[in-house]
Amino acid sequence: MAMPPTIGVFDSGFGGLTVLRALAARLPQAQFAFLGDTARLPYGSKSRRTIARYAAESAQFLVREQGAEFLVIACNTASALALDAIQDAVPVPVLGVIEPGAEAARAASRTGDVLVIATDATVQSHAYAAACQARGLHGIEKACPLLVPLVEEGWTNHPVTAEVIRIYLEELNAEAAAKGLNADTLVLGCTHYPLLRPLIEKAVPAGMRVIDSAEAAAEAAVRLVNGRANGPTGTPAFPPALRCFATDSVDKFERLGSAFLGRPTGKVELVDLGG
Numbered sequence: 001m002a003m004p005p006t007i008g009v010f011d012s013g014f015g016g017l018t019v020l021r022a023l024a025a026r027l028p029q030a031q032f033a034f035l036g037d038t039a040r041l042p043y044g045s046k047s048r049r050t051i052a053r054y055a056a057e058s059a060q061f062l063v064r065e066q067g068a069e070f071l072v073i074a075c076n077t078a079s080a081l082a083l084d085a086i087q088d089a090v091p092v093p094v095l096g097v098i099e100p101g102a103e104a105a106r107a108a109s110r111t112g113d114v115l116v117i118a119t120d121a122t123v124q125s126h127a128y129a130a131a132c133q134a135r136g137l138h139g140i141e142k143a144c145p146l147l148v149p150l151v152e153e154g155w156t157n158h159p160v161t162a163e164v165i166r167i168y169l170e171e172l173n174a175e176a177a178a179k180g181l182n183a184d185t186l187v188l189g190c191t192h193y194p195l196l197r198p199l200i201e202k203a204v205p206a207g208m209r210v211i212d213s214a215e216a217a218a219e220a221a222v223r224l225v226n227g228r229a230n231g232p233t234g235t236p237a238f239p240p241a242l243r244c245f246a247t248d249s250v251d252k253f254e255r256l257g258s259a260f261l262g263r264p265t266g267k268v269e270l271v272d273l274g275g
Helices: 017-026 048-065 076-089 098-108 120-125 127-134 147-152 159-178 193-203 213-228 250-261
Strands: 006-011 031-036 070-073 113-118 138-143 185-189 209-212 241-246 268-270
Touching: 006 017, 006 048, 017 031, 017 213, 017 250, 031 048, 048 070, 048 076, 070 076, 070 213, 076 098, 076 120, 076 127, 098 127, 098 185, 098 209, 098 213, 113 120, 113 127, 113 159, 120 127, 120 138, 127 138, 138 159, 147 159, 147 193, 159 193, 185 193, 185 213, 193 209, 209 213, 241 250, 250 268
Parallel strands: 006 031, 006 070, 031 241, 113 138, 113 185, 185 209, 241 268
Antiparallel strands: none
16 A cells, blocks of 8 residues: 655645645545744745745755655745745645646636736736736736735624625726626635635626635645655545644634634644744
């Protein structure tokens, strides 16, 4: 029987637990190590060079200290600005969330016009627009800075959150229409946004497909793992083996992380990666 793979998952915070949740559902016998670099967030306010250094250090911790054989960068900012640096820093396959999200949009869209909502840092990088363009799509991005704090406040089914989503999407659809586009697909370009998916699906126009980049990244990771190894065998058993690490605020991680993971995170271990 093949040994189950060890998969490292990294985020600047704990939003990437939505990616881990999707991974665990698809690879129930895998072993997972999740690191949230909570001491140094938000990455979006840092320079590209600093983000690359932080992300590389986190990746090296997962590979060298936790034995990760595959690495999933469950952070849109790090995927947009530091994927090459991470790949150079570790000797294992590395997967970000942006390319899989754009690939899923290409498969879903009939018109080729795609909307993307994300954090300001991800939008400023234009990584999704570039990934869409590389696949023959026209992508329009919109920063939605109020959504992450609303999720972290626990307002995932709150009328205020629903109204904020409605306003953001109304503005984005109006921008698309003004450019003569017929958008039929919306990409959730932030790992916090899957918790808002029910509200988002109620707010989009009828027939618009909603793409969860966390789910898309998990699907891509399964293909990568099964292509590089024999893959999990035997009878699946949930929950998988999981260790969670954070560089700060472990109590907050444990408290809020369960909503993202869909089950308790267990004891989160504090690690020091330096300044």
